[in-house]
Amino acid sequence: MTIDPRLSADAPASPLPENGLFLADVWDGLGARRKSLPAKYFYDAAGSALFEKITVLPEYYPTRTELRILDERGPEIAARLPEGAALVEFGSGSTVKLRRLLRHLPGLSAYVPVDVSGEFLAEQARVLRADFPDLPVEPVAADFTRPFALPPSLSGRPLAGFFPGSTIGNFEPAEAARLLDVFGRILGEGATLILGVDLVKDRDVLEAAYDDAAGVTAAFNLNLLHRINRELGGDIDPASFAHRALFNEAESRIEMHLVSRVAQTVRVAGRAFPFAEGESIHTENSCKYTIESFRALAARAGWSALDAWTDTDGLFSVHALRRAG
Template structure:
């Protein structure tokens, strides 16, 4: 297939302005009880780079283990991805895992990374165009948790969804089901989804992964406040907050928080917010599933499990799902 000329990231899907959404979501979250900020706002350029650093840490098993599963089973996965399809990746990251799939599935026609961090996305796209010159690389700067438009050239092309990194675990389960359902509508009847899902495991392993000795995850968490200061005129004193992450067994999830170390008042976007000592901002959840629990969630959302692979320790899983023929006619979950 003839390659489409390279082009820059498409920001049109960010209608209303990403800054406006960021400000509105931060103010609403800090006004809530308990306080919270959506984890998608971790990923400005600085946050994306910090996360890439996290993925290299010895304690942070998900990236290493998922990459191993993909590498070992790339050919088998590629056989489940029909030729001529476009690979749509929800969230881009470093593209290291994407490369494993692209090298194995050489008959894919296009690759569309969708990510909220536009500058980081464009840099990754430039690198991939050089590495895969016959592949149409069409980055889209958008919040993939909301409706967005795909490039017009793909509207009649069958699609494969790619959602690695267990990012699905950052959604509460009802929202995860809603995301999967709406993704099925976007990808179309007959689509395939390849998705990474972190599994329930020893709590000591989980604790270490989100509380690394080098403090990179703490810097990643605190960068959210630094971003608010940079972009929204906030006056957070980063030294007055600290990172906290723990496993909530009842919800089967890791929770990440920023903890106020003192009684203080903070201003953001013209609004003031009071913090008690020990009060937290809830910044992220990371749900851990069993294989059976995730497959049940996928079925609820209109997907049929085809294959699943895990590592030898049973720490991580990669699922291939098929969009059911009648998924577009199902009402599906309503949240998200």
């Protein structure tokens, strides 16, 4: 359920418990000196549908480039996984990229998709079992950014992790190192990890990928404001904010912002937040690495480099790492 938007903006609303963390994060983020909102809130049903559209845009190279690497270098990537391994995919989502790898892994002993949505996982597992009847599929509903228990049936099997899609770039480097350490603690000593990492490249290419001509990424960013209005009783006019994407060279990251077009005050569940004209809400980072800088980050988290594969244009990379034993 959502908060009734007809509630008086001057009287504090009482959000239902499932919206409590969302509201707390919005209040904290909009109340900060430098306003920001967690990128995880992009992905309601509307946001997820918009992101799927983003992945096929001509400007958005990461998805198609990673798929091409998995297709062209799949046998080499699969060879880095031990025979009889169980593959744990963190934040599994759809199985498009997994399927590119599965064709090269006939000896895989189990697949463990991990996602916060148990209902979504169950459906993905059902479809995958139908297509790969000989592959045991054991979904785990969990937050992959925190330690969780793997199914007991995996005991004694060699373990490998799969983290495609350059999601690692959405974490600041220190956070990314902590996440890689979490993966290592879940998978254990000697485990292998295959993951996608976006690379540093020309500013124009990077910024176009996050600010497409059709305006789909802008709609994706602005949907966050629509979601706040729907679920938290906000009175924000999304048309009074503009999408902005820029490459912060010093931090080696793309930043997405929502920039206030005018001086205004918005309210969320009865709390007011003033904006100056031109003031922004920082909504997402996407860190970009070189092969060497990512390997250095992984080493700090207890992983050693095995291999890295890139496309011919050097846009994207897929890494194989080994957990220290």
